[in-house]
Amino acid sequence: MGNWDRFVETFFNAKVMAKYWPDILSGLFVTIELAALIVVTGLIAGLALALLRSLGIRPLNWLIVFVVDLFRALPPLVIIVLIYFGLPSVDLVPSGFVSTWISLALVLMAFAEEIFWAGITAVPRGQWEAARSTGLSFGQTLLGVVLPQALRITIPPLTNRTIAITKGTALGSVVAVSEILGQASSAVSNSYNPSPLTLGAAAYLVLFLPVVVLGRWIETRFAWKR
Helix, strand or coil: CCHHHHHHHHHCCHHHHHHHHHHHHHHHHHHHHHHHHHHHHHHHHHHHHHHHHCCCCHHHHHHHHHHHHHHHHCCHHHHHHHHHHHHHHHCCCCCHHHHHHHHHHHHHHHHHHHHHHHHHHHCCHHHHHHHHHCCCCHHHHHHHHHHHHHHHHHHHHHHHHHHHHHHHHHHHHHHCCCCHHHHHHHHHHHHCCCHHHHHHHHHHHHHHHHHHHHHHHHHHHHCCCC
């Protein structure tokens, strides 16, 4: 057997792939569900913190900054392990799926808050003053005038950060989440052949390549133009 044949037999074994592709497909659906939950909850929580920070209440702002910096500094894998193995000590037993979801959502929340906050502070002060001079309240000015402009400013960095963090769903395999990598790793252990990892890589491309292309289109279509 030549080198090329050995390479194909190792990484593109048709029999192994045919046997385990249903498992990889199952993992793909779990990854999609997990990624969707992370994006929705992480972005909503990040926006909520940025809006609360806009109120200018110092003790609250200090708390928000501390929480945000904490989750920006900690590696996502460390947070997953702490939640999965640490919470049972206080009689909370989250599943691996829930632990991964909460952990990555907290990381996305932290980065999203900073991005939203940067967008809000980037809106010229004159916009605030002009809106308030027309009789709008602080809340009406923030939500109706400043926030729409800030959201357009934040689209490029927010899109990139969201994609980067959602790819971290692969970390769920550490706590037995049956997502793509978890299923592929299990298949490799059972088959003694790395071909399922090739299937897993293909599944990640199928899932995230369109997301990357969509993100680039969103940046081009909706990004702020001065």
